[in-house]
Amino acid sequence: MDKSKSTLAAPGGKPSAVPKSPDPHHDPRAPVSIHDMTVAYHRKPVLWDIDYAASEGRLVGIVGPNGAGKSTLIKACLDLVPKASGSVHIYGKPYKKQRKIVGYVPQRESIDWDFPASAIDVVTMGLYGRIPWCLPPRKKHRELALHALEQVGMADLARRQISKLSGGQQQRVFLARALVQDAAIYFMDEPFAGVDAATEAAIVALLNELKARGKTVLVVHHDLQTVREYFDDVLLLNMRIVACGPTKEVFTHENLQKTYGGKLTLLVEAAEAIARSGQGGP
């Protein structure tokens, strides 16, 4: 259960399950490294001493009970909520200087879908960061957006008003918007929440494609049953990091018990049973 900085960057190495002391000397090549981060809302702490480094080209699931601060962790990394302390580095440089290579997929419920925009309008917004102030998007931007919509299987719905899309389709629009950013690192806030089976499959395929292209993806995830299947690494969170590292080693009953405490439900037990019976699989 001890931790050394060298293991963090090496996917094959021993995992650091419980970081006991904050380590300011993360590997400078780490795509995302969070130092000593604490976040509080109205003086009530939400996240304590988060210290974590992600390895390149991995799909990381951020897992924990409701109110564990999963979304807050992502938002604090992206400067969307103020940090009480700590810092976030992207490939060794402060996040503020690296915004262009960080993509973000917010929760679907975070916006009003009755906004007057079509799917392609929303996806094009993913390119606004690259277009200088005061200039409109050009044809090539719209073509890029259309291509991203194709990748998520939504090209034929490009002109549809976003409120007329299903929940899963809306989620795919958000993913396409992140895709056009062509970032190196993606933060996704519950992309699997409330989507249909087809969208879930499309998202998984997309995650794997991003991984194949060497991107690092951090995903807030709710469904414990699919964690083993979807993620290489897992970060178990409950206001502090309970455990993190390769899923196979960290996603254990014991660690889940610690993360969820008394709230470990039948669902988790069921997931565990499924995982046990499926051991030896991929």
Next chain:
Amino acid sequence: MRYVWAILSIVAVCAALYFVAGTFADDETRQVLALRQYNTRIVVVGTTLLGAAAGLIGTFMYLRKRAMIGDALSHATLPGIAIAFLIVGDKQIGALLIGAAVSGVVGVVAVIGLRNVPRIKEDAAIGIVLSVFFGLGLVFVRIAQHAHTGNQAGLDRFIYGTTAGMIKQDAQWIAITAAIVLASVVLMFKEFRLVCFDQHFAVAQGRSVHVIDLLMMAMVVLTTVVGLQAVGLILVVAMLIIPAASARFWTDDLPLMTILAGAFGSISGFSGAIVSARFVNLPAGAVIVLAAGVVFSTSMILAPRRGIAGAIVRRARLARRIGYQNVLRALCEREEDSGEGVRASKAELLRMRSWSARRLNSLLRRAIRRGDAAMGPDGLIGLSRQGRIEARRVLRNHRLWEIYLIRHADVAPSHVDRDADLVEHILPPELIRELELALTETPEIPPSPHGREAFS
């Protein structure tokens, strides 16, 4: 290019309306419409441009869900006007408007500050700031009027607006404002859209939401302050909200919505000014807002896709279609139980679903009229050949949906009938094919999965 056409067609429609109005109006109104009088010309130009500016920037306030902050802003201008009047001592309009802008901004800052206090929500913050600043303003206005006895301070005009008193200089100010607002909306369109849609994403993109919001707010302050004399501070917020809300009914495209809101604002300003010039006793600010209200009601009722009239017609059509398909289904299920060609009595059909005798009768009459069903001399009703084909198609879709819902949506079987009844009629043909492939190998009617009671 599309938007150039949109603007040209809006202009054409307005011109047509203008000439129609001119043709049918009486002599006096025609005089006003021709804008012969210098004063009328000034007022009409001023209110039309004010309406356009307010409509344009109002669109983004509306979408940012900040429209009511405009109300706090306009009410908060009053203390500034009165204090500026006390300091400057005379009716120097420039000084008064600067005072208005300053205290208006203080009001907005107060709203934003109060919003961050725990347990104070935005609506409460707006209510508090609006009334306190207005109260303060009324006190200062009274003090100002006493300090300059004999001199009619005339500060009331900022509260209710005196459009008719507009002079050339006012109209010029409004024109400059309109030009600035137009330029900022055109140049910042992308940024405004991004912030209104998803401010967190804007931040993650490295755009400063504060700067964009500040610019948006500055345009609102400018529009409000120059609009004060025309419409009055009580009603000026209407010019920000109503054209934008009206435009939303007509389109799902933001550039088009912005253009329409500008057009609706101008139309309201224009017609309000004309009406109040024709009927001298009417307060122009109020008439302008009422004109905007007329535009809004018309949009709400008549807009093709989002309007109420369209929705009612569509719903009625859907209800009729569902009812009709239910009749066919009932007849088809009857055949399924007792063999093809078996006919049912009205009493039997009445028991099969929860529909009234009147509704059933009218649906049956339609089925007979269309040749889908026939009634024999014994009063029994049966499907015709063409009706049977249609009925089987409907029944099959319905069953497919039932299976789909049971297998994929974890819906309790007892709920299936109601849900499927609604959804089946909206089902697109592609999805039906998909369901066919996924759920059934044979194109025949699959049996009802939740055990329909055999009809006896």
